[in-house]
Amino acid sequence: MKPDSGWHRLLSRLEAGQLVVDDHYKVMERWETPPMARMAELLHASLQRTRIVEVGFGMGISASIIAIK
Numbered sequence: 001m002k003p004d005s006g007w008h009r010l011l012s013r014l015e016a017g018q019l020v021v022d023d024h025y026k027v028m029e030r031w032e033t034p035p036m037a038r039m040a041e042l043l044h045a046s047l048q049r050t051r052i053v054e055v056g057f058g059m060g061i062s063a064s065i066i067a068i069k
Contacts, residue, residue, distance in 0.1 A: 014059065018030065
Protein backbone atom coordinates (compact mmCIF):
# COMPACT_ATOMS: atom_id res chain seq x y z
CA MET A 1 0.00 0.00 0.00
CA LYS A 2 1.09 3.55 -0.63
CA PRO A 3 1.70 5.68 2.48
CA ASP A 4 -1.17 8.00 1.54
CA SER A 5 -3.64 5.20 0.77
CA GLY A 6 -5.65 5.64 3.97
CA TRP A 7 -4.57 2.27 5.46
CA HIS A 8 -4.90 3.70 8.98
CA ARG A 9 -8.67 3.95 8.50
CA LEU A 10 -9.08 0.29 7.54
CA LEU A 11 -10.64 -2.13 10.01
CA SER A 12 -8.31 -4.69 11.52
CA ARG A 13 -8.77 -7.76 13.66
CA LEU A 14 -6.69 -10.41 15.38
CA GLU A 15 -7.78 -13.77 14.04
CA ALA A 16 -6.29 -17.21 14.71
CA GLY A 17 -2.82 -15.90 15.50
CA GLN A 18 -2.59 -13.31 12.75
CA LEU A 19 -3.43 -9.64 12.22
CA VAL A 20 -5.82 -9.15 9.29
CA VAL A 21 -6.51 -5.69 7.90
CA ASP A 22 -9.49 -4.87 5.70
CA ASP A 23 -10.48 -8.58 5.55
CA HIS A 24 -7.69 -9.03 3.04
CA TYR A 25 -4.17 -8.07 4.14
CA LYS A 26 -2.37 -10.44 6.49
CA VAL A 27 0.01 -8.05 8.18
CA MET A 28 1.55 -10.24 10.83
CA GLU A 29 1.36 -13.87 11.92
CA ARG A 30 2.26 -15.58 15.19
CA TRP A 31 4.83 -17.87 13.48
CA GLU A 32 7.03 -14.76 13.02
CA THR A 33 7.83 -14.67 16.76
CA PRO A 34 11.04 -16.82 16.64
CA PRO A 35 12.67 -14.84 13.80
CA MET A 36 11.79 -11.58 15.54
CA ALA A 37 13.24 -12.86 18.81
CA ARG A 38 16.48 -13.67 17.00
CA MET A 39 16.49 -10.21 15.42
CA ALA A 40 16.13 -8.65 18.88
CA GLU A 41 19.01 -10.75 20.21
CA LEU A 42 21.28 -9.64 17.36
CA LEU A 43 20.23 -6.03 17.76
CA HIS A 44 20.94 -5.99 21.49
CA ALA A 45 24.26 -7.79 21.03
CA SER A 46 25.45 -5.20 18.52
CA LEU A 47 24.25 -2.07 20.33
CA GLN A 48 25.58 -1.23 23.77
CA ARG A 49 23.67 1.28 25.91
CA THR A 50 21.59 2.52 23.02
CA ARG A 51 17.94 3.42 23.08
CA ILE A 52 15.82 1.57 20.58
CA VAL A 53 12.60 2.95 19.17
CA GLU A 54 10.47 0.25 17.58
CA VAL A 55 7.65 1.55 15.43
CA GLY A 56 5.52 -1.07 13.81
CA PHE A 57 2.16 -2.02 12.51
CA GLY A 58 1.30 -5.47 13.68
CA MET A 59 0.77 -7.56 16.77
CA GLY A 60 3.49 -5.96 18.90
CA ILE A 61 5.68 -9.07 18.79
CA SER A 62 9.02 -7.35 18.19
CA ALA A 63 8.13 -4.42 20.47
CA SER A 64 7.42 -6.84 23.33
CA ILE A 65 10.65 -8.74 22.78
CA ILE A 66 12.77 -5.59 22.52
CA ALA A 67 11.17 -4.12 25.66
CA ILE A 68 12.24 -7.05 27.86
CA LYS A 69 15.81 -7.31 26.55
